[in-house]
Amino acid sequence: MQTLSVDLGDRSYPIYIGHGLLRNPDLYTPHIKGRQVLIVTNETVAPIYLDDVKSALTDYQVDTVILPDGEKYKDLDTLNLIFDELLERRHNRTTTLIALGGGVVGDMTGFAAASYQRGVNFIQVPTTLLSQVDSSVGGKTGVNHPLGKNMIGAFHQPQCVIADTDTLETLPLAEMAAGMAEVIKYGLITDAEFYEWLQDNVASLMAGDAESLADAIYRSCDNKAKVVAQDEREGGIRAILNLGHTFGHAIEAHQGYGNWLHGEAVGAGMMMAADLSRRLGYLNKDEEHALLRLLQAAHLPVKGPADMTCEDYVSRMAVDKKVLDGALRLVLLKGIGEAYITSEVPRDLLDETLIACGAKP
Amino acid sequence: MQTLSVDLGDRSYPIYIGHGLLRNPDLYTPHIKGRQVLIVTNETVAPIYLDDVKSALTDYQVDTVILPDGEKYKDLDTLNLIFDELLERRHNRTTTLIALGGGVVGDMTGFAAASYQRGVNFIQVPTTLLSQVDSSVGGKTGVNHPLGKNMIGAFHQPQCVIADTDTLETLPLAEMAAGMAEVIKYGLITDAEFYEWLQDNVASLMAGDAESLADAIYRSCDNKAKVVAQDEREGGIRAILNLGHTFGHAIEAHQGYGNWLHGEAVGAGMMMAADLSRRLGYLNKDEEHALLRLLQAAHLPVKGPADMTCEDYVSRMAVDKKVLDGALRLVLLKGIGEAYITSEVPRDLLDETLIACGAKP
Structure with a gap:
């Protein structure tokens, strides 16, 4: 133990x-x-x-x-x-x-x-x-x-x-996948070394290897605990834990809660965050593709539902808690293991990302 | 102001x-x-x-x-x-x-x-x-x-x-009276001098004199604030603010919420607390009668509803929040301006008080 x-x-x-x-x-x-x-x-x-x-x-x-x-x-x-x-x-x-x-x-x-x-x-x-x-x-x-x-x-x-x-x-496979979305998130936002370990161990994790799972759980909780300890009531830094979640919540709300698993929506949402980060000049194509492969290995969706339009996303995201005084705030990546929060995302880039990730214009 | x-x-x-x-x-x-x-x-x-x-x-x-x-x-x-x-x-x-x-x-x-x-x-x-x-x-x-x-x-x-x-x-008279119940409570539990002032000023308060009311509100809030500052989450001393409330909640619950005003139930509840305190040897008859006169001057009931039995009270009181691990805890008075908390109340004395205050045996 x-x-x-x-x-x-x-x-x-x-x-x-x-x-x-x-x-x-x-x-x-x-x-x-x-x-x-x-x-x-x-x-x-x-x-x-x-x-x-x-x-x-x-x-x-x-x-x-x-x-x-x-x-x-x-x-x-x-x-x-x-x-x-x-x-x-x-x-x-x-x-x-x-x-x-x-x-x-x-x-x-x-x-x-x-x-x-x-x-x-x-x-x-x-x-x-x-x-x-x-x-x-x-x-x-x-x-x-x-x-x-x-x-x-x-x-x-x-x-x-x-x-x-x-x-x-x-646990059903779909729920293992949903959990992996969050595990991968901890690597992406604060722990590049853990992210690399995940790329090497995703197969044994998905196969249910108890020791690998215990390690992944410990490392995920440890990463989250360090962020939360800095900001218990979510005034600032803690918001990076929402990587992929603003997109994900829009998907869940639009599809009706429970039709997409939370973790699945976050999986697609992280892909959107990575895509948008690349368009803003932070991630390169290789890093984006590596994330895509990791999500796929974890049986996670890498696109949103086919029936959502850009406007569906934006109006759902506007009511999300991450909105501060009207400005849409998003968690994006400056690199693997380095998240940041921004309220300055041009709408045209956001739409390009949403369309690239399956949304209708 | x-x-x-x-x-x-x-x-x-x-x-x-x-x-x-x-x-x-x-x-x-x-x-x-x-x-x-x-x-x-x-x-x-x-x-x-x-x-x-x-x-x-x-x-x-x-x-x-x-x-x-x-x-x-x-x-x-x-x-x-x-x-x-x-x-x-x-x-x-x-x-x-x-x-x-x-x-x-x-x-x-x-x-x-x-x-x-x-x-x-x-x-x-x-x-x-x-x-x-x-x-x-x-x-x-x-x-x-x-x-x-x-x-x-x-x-x-x-x-x-x-x-x-x-x-x-x-404000209707009945609601003024309900507020006075709490005002009187602050005198009873921690402030004998304020309690004396209330006996002298109850008539002008009930007549709606603005200056007396502002003074009574200030003094009540100040007394309460001092208790709360010592115990924000109600671990201990703060419970004295519940003088009359355990009885009062039993009345409100039994009558159906809203049929007795909260303050009216507390008024009758304080009379019960005073009566029980006297039976336990703390208050004298004169003090009990002075409280009765003050409550009456404030248009407050001094007895509970006629249709409640002792058992009605006790079973309702048992589910009240003031119950700790099964023992009924009550706020009583050692004297005017001096409340205390006890879980050692003999059932026979409690029943005597309830009957004296209008309950059926």
């Missing part, structure tokens, strides 16, 4: 990475302060892992909420199912919520923990590669609104994260 | 108290960082004060949400009306929400501000005595759940509070 410490002053917490962790009581106990626990999971994950987690928590009042599976249920109504259970089972302020599942379960459980009685503790047990590398670090929690993704939420840090690589054995 | 500074480090903010403040642009401008403002108010307050506030904000994109009036609308569905407007009108992270109304509007607007894009700024413009003395300080925001009051929320401090005493001229 590897342990990574996310350093956020009195909100610091450990991430445990390895196999067989899910059912280990010693990883939970130090992070539960009361006698009550609520496990929040979904109908896909529950049959596989719920009993394992319960078996590690025999000393507590353990209650369970099983949510419907999918991004389209990441809304206020579904969130309320968690509050219903907490109140029906009389959970008090010392309760601990446990998020067992992917990013949707993690984001909703985290927001429920942030809001229940104005804030209780929670533990993340991410069961997808995406949530292990992405939702584990950063404290972002929330739900979607029909007009925008993650528009309602809070910053709320977990007590610990338990990333059990065994859970990746049951 | 009097200005009180609430001292919370980098979350400190001013409370402006006086008349004619509502339409003064200079009080708003320093506390609005972007170009967008959303005024949240309700259908009762909007016809009287909305235009005044708008007239002070001519330099901004001003949007408005008018909520239905009443505690029964303090829920997630109504909260969502605020998010709808923010997203439809494309408010970004630099937006400022303005809560124009009583405690319900303030609590909901504050929680919307805490949650929209994981946190934006807000300004409180409380238009009731209760919200001027109570919601102005403390940063508590949130909504109710059918199984418990204020169960979903956040701690989120405003940029400033504008307490215009002119708004009290249009």
Whole structure:
């Protein structure tokens, strides 16, 4: 087992990475302060892992909420199912919520923990590669609104994260790919050496090699933690974590949440960011092609959906959180491992990129 | 105009108290960082004060949400009306929400501000005595759940509070009384001298004397601010602000939210706390009777509703947030101006108090 410490002053917490962790009581106990626990999971994950987690928590009042599976249920109504259970089972302020599942379960459980009685503790047990590398670090929690993704939420840090690589054995290929999008992102934005390692190891990662996966998870979380530690509330540098996401959110919003996996949309979005970076004179053709090959090896889309126009992108991107006082801000690359933020992107170049990446004019 | 500074480090903010403040642009401008403002108010307050506030904000994109009036609308569905407007009108992270109304509007607007894009700024413009003395300080925001009051929320401090005493001229007597319950509470828990002043000035306060009201608001906010500054997240001492509230919440929940005004329930709840304190040997009969006279002069109930049994109280109190790991914690008085917190209340004494204050055995 590897342990990574996310350093956020009195909100610091450990991430445990390895196999067989899910059912280990010693990883939970130090992070539960009361006698009550609520496990929040979904109908896909529950049959596989719920009993394992319960078996590690025999000393507590353990209650369970099983949510419907999918991004389209990441809304206020579904969130309320968690509050219903907490109140029906009389959970008090010392309760601990446990998020067992992917990013949707993690984001909703985290927001429920942030809001229940104005804030209780929670533990993340991410069961997808995406949530292990992405939702584990950063404290972002929330739900979607029909007009925008993650528009309602809070910053709320977990007590610990338990990333059990065994859970990746049951993960569908498309979800492995979605996780790889974020893994690749960490290389692109801050860690050229890791990016090179990924090009050499993408095949074994996609084949599910546990040791490579643990290394990739550790390195991804470490890279993200270093960015977040500099900027916990996303005032500045932290925005580089959104490489590919402004494009990606536009795709997800236009297609209807859940029809494109978040990571897939980010994959196509990173290709757009790289293409636009090249047009602005920063990346060369070889670097752009290397990214294309890496995304393809990770089974990720390199173009957006065929039915979106440039205007579809731009109007969706205008409502994205990354818009500051009307100016569209984008995360682009000065080179591999070096992201930057700009609000000065000529509309004609943006359109050229969108069209090159599959959009209709 | 009097200005009180609430001292919370980098979350400190001013409370402006006086008349004619509502339409003064200079009080708003320093506390609005972007170009967008959303005024949240309700259908009762909007016809009287909305235009005044708008007239002070001519330099901004001003949007408005008018909520239905009443505690029964303090829920997630109504909260969502605020998010709808923010997203439809494309408010970004630099937006400022303005809560124009009583405690319900303030609590909901504050929680919307805490949650929209994981946190934006807000300004409180409380238009009731209760919200001027109570919601102005403390940063508590949130909504109710059918199984418990204020169960979903956040701690989120405003940029400033504008307490215009002119708004009290249009306030119904029952709402003046509800505000007085909290004013009296500040005397009871920490400020014997203020409590004495209240006994001398209750008549002019209830008659709407502007100068006395401004003094009472200042003194109440100052007392509350001193308690909150010691304990922003309610880990300990802050709980004394709940004097009368655990009883009061039981009354409100049992009667259905909105049927007893919050302040009225707190009035009866404080009488119960005083009665129980006397039975525990702390207050004498004279002090209890003086409180009874003060509450009556403030047009407040001194007994609970006639249809509640002791068991109704106890079961409702058990789900209240003040319960820690199963033990019922109550705020009681060691003397006038001296509150304390205890989890050691014999059930028989509690029942005696409840019966003395109107409950059925």
